[in-house]
Amino acid sequence: MNIEFPEISKRLLAVSGAALIGLAALTACGGGEADSDGDTGSTEEAADDGAEEAAATGDGTSPESPLPAGSTVEITDWTVGGSVVLDATEEVLAANEYNEAPAEGFQQSLVTLEGTYSGTESSSLWIDTTFGIWADGTFYDSIDCLNMVENDLMDAGEVSGGSSTSGGACVEVPADAETYLLYIEDLWSFEGTQYFIEIA
Numbered sequence: 001m002n003i004e005f006p007e008i009s010k011r012l013l014a015v016s017g018a019a020l021i022g023l024a025a026l027t028a029c030g031g032g033e034a035d036s037d038g039d040t041g042s043t044e045e046a047a048d049d050g051a052e053e054a055a056a057t058g059d060g061t062s063p064e065s066p067l068p069a070g071s072t073v074e075i076t077d078w079t080v081g082g083s084v085v086l087d088a089t090e091e092v093l094a095a096n097e098y099n100e101a102p103a104e105g106f107q108q109s110l111v112t113l114e115g116t117y118s119g120t121e122s123s124s125l126w127i128d129t130t131f132g133i134w135a136d137g138t139f140y141d142s143i144d145c146l147n148m149v150e151n152d153l154m155d156a157g158e159v160s161g162g163s164s165t166s167g168g169a170c171v172e173v174p175a176d177a178e179t180y181l182l183y184i185e186d187l188w189s190f191e192g193t194q195y196f197i198e199i200a
Contacts, residue, residue: 060195063134066181069200075186075193077119077161078128082182084199085110092147092170099147099170107175109133111142111182113153114166122158125165130185134196135177145170 060067067073072081085091088110093099102108111133115125132141142153153167173180182197 063196066196066198069198071197073195078115080115082113084182095150096148102172106172109171111171112168116164117159122160124158126153130187133171133173134181134183135173140171140173142169142171145172
């Protein structure tokens with residue numbers, strides 16, 4: 001048996017059907033977007049966690065796995081940490097009237113070391129350590145810059161076991177390097193182990 005609907009009834013049924021289809025489509029899209037947003041959030045959180053973990057697990061024995069800024073290292077009878085002001089040219093030049101300006105394309109950094117001595121005899125931090133800045137694969141030593149600085153490490157006297165000392169030094173580095181790291185090395189170590197620390 002065929003049932004004939006009035007024309008207006010047919011249109012209402014068609015509109016209602018289209019509306020239901022549209023609602024179903026919107027619901028599906030909404031669910032997809034929610035899932036997508038959730039995935040993005042999870043991905044970003046995972047990336048952040050991964051970055052923090054990478055920074056925290058570096059052992060500092062190579063430029064590819066530096067220790068976080070502010071870390072200390074053990075070298076012979078010293079526990080040593082340091083901080084760096086990368087562009088301290090004006091401060092360095094102001095420290096002494098005879099200090100010389102850096103070469104073209106270079107800047108003078110100020111490295112400050114702090115060390116606690118645990119040996120049985122007295123010793124000096126600047127005698128027992130070699131340090132400087134690693135910049136894009138090249139080592140720049142504190143010995144290469146002869147400029148004097150305030151609280152110069154070379155002026156720091158010897159200390160006995162359990163005592164601490166600190167001092168600064170000038171290091172001349174390229175002004176346009178992409179990566180800078182503080183490096184510290186035990187001057188008397190036969191193994192030649194160097195430690196690399198990120199610069200804040």
